[in-house]
């Protein structure tokens with residue numbers, strides 16, 4: 001298939017592009033490189049540097065490209081920043097995505113996989129999280145993702161868009177072959193931050209809150225490997241049905257606490273990784289982990305990485321070889 005991938009130079013997008021290319025798809029990446037890295041883009045993909053807001057450019061590219069389907073990763077994703085600058089988040093994640101959908105509609109592209117998030121659930125009423133639980137996001141980031149899921153549902157009815165919103169839990173790890181990995185600036189995710197301590201780039205890792213109602217008092221999350229996410233996208237693209245909007249949790253189903261992540265990283269790296277216990281951060285739900293039965297039944301998706309150790313080992317391999325990320 002001819003696939004158009006927004007945000008394909010970013011962390012999750014670049015791993016998906018690598019998988020889609022390996023499966024024989026013809027991939028065009030569209031990214032403004034604001035947070036992405038040109039070196040992360042598989043050389044077999046076509047890279048177009050452009051912004052989602054540039055709908056004239058998108059219109060031209062779509063007219064020339066005749067794409068079968070689109071994967072939409074481009075967005076801002078720092079929850080804390082979204083609280084500080086909500087309008088920036090609504091502009092990029094909502095308004096720019098609406099512009100993209102308008103261009104797709106005009107060009108007759110009726111298939112899309114959308115990067116949604118477990119942030120759409122807010123503080124879940126039950127665990128593990130099933131898709132039918134109430135969606136009550138507690139920050140602007142989660143609101144922008146939920147708003148776009150609504151737009152996808154209405155577009156299915158109105159103009160036949162076929163979409164899958166994949167609600168990722170915590171994306172983690174790196175390509176098993178060591179070729180690409182995670183490089184967010186500033187880094188906001190736990191595993192790379194922990195590995196920065198092991199690399200001697202920071203002194204300690206802060207643990208925000210030790211009095212949550214969880215087995216060890218620290219927050220619990222579901223760490224889904226980025227290559228397993230890539231596999232979910234490959235399966236999704238092949239299963240999309242025009243006129244149908246679907247939403248699925250994509251997580252391992254295992255919850256791991258912050259302290260468990262640090263312990264696993266100590267085992268992988270052999271570094272003591274000192275910690276500093278600090279106050280809770282406002283807006284952190286105590287526990288988030290997926291029930292992923294629906295995506296398993298629909299797509300046959302089965303994550304290969306279920307344990308923290310092998311997952312963190314892939315990230316460690318990347319960070320050791322690239323201590324400054326994509327910067328030489």
Ligand SMILES: NC(=O)c1ccc[n+]([C@@H]2O[C@H](COP(=O)([O-])OP(=O)(O)OC[C@H]3O[C@@H](n4cnc5c(N)ncnc54)[C@H](O)[C@@H]3O)[C@@H](O)[C@H]2O)c1
Nearest residue numbers: 007009010011012032034035036051052074075115168171
């Ligand atoms: N990383 C996670 O744990 C996680 C979890 C849930 C959902 N998600 C979602 O997955 C997607 C990818 O996340 P990621 O971790 O790869 O983020 P990332 O920042 O590494 O990648 C996003 C990419 O989009 C590009 N981009 C952003 N705005 C753009 C614009 N206006 N025009 C063109 N390009 C633009 C950036 O340059 C970047 O390359 C996001 O939509 C995010 O909300 C990520």
